[in-house]
Amino acid sequence: MMAPVTRTGRRSKGDRKFVGFRIATPKADAMDQIAKAEGYQYVSDWLSDLVEERLANTKLHAVPQQEEFPLGRLAS
Numbered sequence: 001m002m003a004p005v006t007r008t009g010r011r012s013k014g015d016r017k018f019v020g021f022r023i024a025t026p027k028a029d030a031m032d033q034i035a036k037a038e039g040y041q042y043v044s045d046w047l048s049d050l051v052e053e054r055l056a057n058t059k060l061h062a063v064p065q066q067e068e069f070p071l072g073r074l075a076s
Contacts, residue, residue, distance in 0.1 A: 023031075028043075035046035 031043050031046070035043045040046040040049075045070065
């Protein structure tokens with residue numbers, strides 16, 4: 001009989017997609033301080049929670065979407 005497999009490390013958070021950006025160093029330092037003060041080990045987890053909260057409180061159907069430029073009407 002085989003021994004049970006024990007997994008170590010961080011639990012999977014499911015399918016993810018990388019979203020990255022550059023920000024001024026003083027702002028990045030402030031984000032790091034705030035994240036640590038709020039108990040986060042990683043700034044990316046703090047940012048992820050902020051984005052999740054914003055998405056939960058945004059009605060996407062009410063956000064103006066870019067419309068197709070009316071080239072056909074202009075050309076005729």
